Amino acid sequence: MKQNMQVTNLTIPGRKKPYVMAHRGNNVLCPENTIAAFIQSFQDGADILETDLQLSKDEQFICIHDGSIDRTTDGTGLVSDYTAEELKNFSAFYGRDNFKSERIPFLTELAAILPPDVALALELKSDRFLEDETCQRLIDILTTSGIRDRTFVISFSKERVLCLHRLAPDIPAGLITMSGYTPDPEMQIIGPFWPLVFLNPFYIRQVRKNKQIVCPLDPTPDKRLRIYEKMKVDAVITNNPQNTCKLIRKYDQ
Known part of the structure; x- marks a missing residue:
């Protein structure tokens, strides 16, 4: 069983990177950014869930x-044109008829189902995250939901994440x-487009020198x-965690 993750150094005791x-x-296997996709990834054995954040009209x-x-x-239309309640009127099935009951999730709904041994990566998609008030409200939700320490x-946008x-x-x-x-030395975590780490053989070495993830x-x-x-990267991101987890287990045998 996976143990608690310390997100500051992305460490899961007893687990291999x-x-x-x-x-x-x-x-x-599921429409992106839906509760079905999140639950499937937990069942697949993912250590970290990545999702995107936008803001509704309210x-x-x-x-x-x-x-x-x-x-x-x-x-149709902008996310910001609808209230959260109005957004629930639309199916997030992404053209897959067997997922027509899926709706666009709220962060609070995700927080309620996030397993205690899974970390959360939130991609800040809106320039609203350049506002202190918006960032503070997000911090408050993470705190009250009990997931701040693993998010x-x-x-x-460097400016968005630095604001928070x-x-x-x-x-x-x-x-x-x-x-x-x-790698940018101001960041704790680096997500370079994958060819960059191949083009520069010293990229990972510099990451280690900077004590980054x-x-x-x-x-x-x-x-x-x-x-x-x-290369000893800390994590890999994948559209299909089921396959990726299986391959990692196979390679580790």
Whole structure:
């Protein structure tokens, strides 16, 4: 059984790295960012759940990747055009008829089902996270939900995660980056587009020197798992945690 995770250094006692991070849940077997996808990833054995945060018209934190609901639901329009209650009128089935009952989850709903031994990575998708008030409300929800100590925030926007990290230094901040041959020293967690760690053989060495956590941005990592294990990355992100977990167990035999 997995033991408690210390998110500050991404350590799960008794477990071997790399840890498996479920990208929007298991979005191969289920529609992305739905309760079904989250639960599936827990059953698959994922160590970390990654999801995205947008804000509704009434300021609720909503687990959805895009700024609009067009791609993943049977509705149209911006997430911010609807109240949280109104968003529940749309199916988040992503064109899969057997998932028509799925709805866009709220962060509070996710917090209620998050297993105690699974960490949470929240990608901040909106510039609303440049506002202290918005970041403080998120911090308060994480605190009252009892998941603050196993949550970290990530984004392609350094400014968004630093805004929250300044208010809550105990919540690690991670930068996802598509460019740059060296890791940003201000970040606790680095998510470089996976070719970057291959182009610069010293990238991982610099991460270690900076005492950072690294998880390459590679949602289809299975063909490169052996290499990532040799590189000693801390985590791998995957669209299909079921397959990735199986492969890691197989390689460890």
